[in-house]
Amino acid sequence: MTILLLGSGGREHALAWKMLQSPKCSKLFVAPGNAGTASIAKNVALNITDFEAIKTFAIQEKIDLVVVGPEDPLVLGIYDFFKSDAALNHIPVIGPSKVGAQLEGSKEFAKEFLVKNNIPTAAYASFTKETVEKGCDFLETLQPPFVLKADGLAAGKGVLIIQDLEEAKTELRNMLLHQKFGSASSKVVIEEFLDGIELSCFVLTDGKNYKILPTAKDYKRIGEGDTGLNTGGMGAVSPVPFADAVLLEKIETRIVKPTIAGLQKDNIEYKGFVFIGLINVKGEPIVIEYNVRMGDPETEVVIPRLKSDLVELFQAVANQTLDQVSLEIDERSATTIMVVSGGYPEDYDKGFEITGLEKIQDSIVFHAGTKLENNKVVTNGGRVIAITSFGDNFQEAIKKSYQNIEKLHFDKMYCRKDIGFDLL
Structure with a gap:
């Protein structure tokens, strides 16, 4: 299969890395991608919200599957664009319809959906x-x-x-x-403010059936001890240690099942990821928000823990046969630490050379805000690189990530030193 993946962050590098492990993926394009995806796939200079340009490229390169990383193209209706075009409607798009994407595109729409389907929320x-x-x-x-x-x-x-x-x-x-x-x-x-500890539940659905992916917890604040401004995410841990069998059963019964049933009841086409942001309040899971794609940096810990063939899973989503494939998960813990530009999430400079990447051992490097310039990898965003590691527990995995981050260097580089601090 020839696959087109839309996006340019750490999430997309992780999805690309995993899809390329599948014998079903013969060629992978990433639009626009980053320095990391350039080293394993073919980057394409496409604007991910320019659907006409994407159409031209998809026809020209005989694309068999489109996987959408970020939310913008989904909220703008890329699924519907492909479905309603005679030249494109044979190409499956992994991501919800425009209406389904309103679960992320409008907080009010999401809250109304939650209340209507009796799903616990603030x-x-x-x-x-x-x-x-x-x-x-x-x-x-x-x-x-x-x-x-x-x-x-x-x-x-x-x-x-x-x-x-x-x-x-x-x-x-x-x-x-x-x-x-x-x-x-x-x-x-x-x-209303809910007092508890947050976690994320990721679901892959074909609109009828679903698979629950590993749980993860990310860290949004720039400063240690969860202080300072919100960011896109400074690190993540999977699985979430406090998400025991009792909590997971409540999440599935009270939240996942009624979410999928609610989409069906409203005839909302939805073939893709549902990211459910939860808060655990005294053992009771409550929904904070929905996203309609994988999270970043959570993808960098959830996707490496999948033992199953991701392309096979996507084909099952497209064909509505997700109930016929099995989902295998690596039992080990995975953690990722995000290395960011100095000044982020406010103003920061770009274009600094990143050195030491070749020295990293026993961890996976996922590029986020990077690009190639004169054959050198340079910074090109606020969140620059995610270092993902495995361990028998999250403390072991985190230690490995931090040891490898010490080998990296670029000007004004910063990372949080306390990822997982609230799980000890």
Whole structure:
């Protein structure tokens, strides 16, 4: 099969690395990819939201399967674009329809879906600039901290958790009246704060059947002890040590099954990943959010733990025969540590040469924000490289990742030294 993978981050490098282990994958293109995918597949300079350009390329290269990494093309309707085009509709797309992608594209849509399907989630209300003062009144009915979420896509940065009531009101006005997160915050969902420990559940579905992938926990804050600004993710651990059989059974029964049933009931076409962000409140799993693709950096620990053929799984998703394939999981723990540019998630410089990659042993290097320049690997984003390791437990795996990070160097390089600190 000739496969086209859309995206350029660590998630895509991990998906590419895994798909290339399949005898079913004869050729892999990654658009636009990074320095890591360039070393194992063929990078293509395509804009992932330019569907006409993707169409031309797919026809020209006789693409057999399209795998969508990030959320933007899904929310914009790439699945529907392929399905409704006579020249493309024979090519399966791994990812939901435009309506299905609203589970991530609109926080309000997701909350309504959760409530309608009796799936446990925090109490909420949503507001626009016309109802901003009602939103301020609603904040007064809640106990701090206050959770404000931009309704639309804000690259993982549209959630504010604020202790002070007056500050929360100011930020609500900033979001709605002054477009703090652009058009993503033209509507804001205010939620009750849930106190617990977070984890992520990943599901692959063909719209009827599903497979639950390994659980993971990521670390969003830039600073140690989960302090400072939110990022796209600074590291991840899989499996989650506290996710025992009892919690996993509750997640499947109360959350996964009604999610898949709810999609079917609403006739929402969905062939791809469902990423369920959860919080464990005193042993009870509650949904914080849905994403409609794999998370990053969670992909860098979940996908390496799959023993099954990923391309075979994707074919089963396309054919709605996911119930006929088995899912094998590596029992070992996997951890990944993200090495980022100094200044991230705020302003940072690019173009610094990365050295020491060839010295890394017994870990997997997944490139995120990198590119090739004059045959040198240089930084090209905020989150630069993820170092993934296996161990009999997560402490052993983490130690290995940190030992290998010491061999890497680029100017102003930074990583958190405490990934997994809350699991000990």
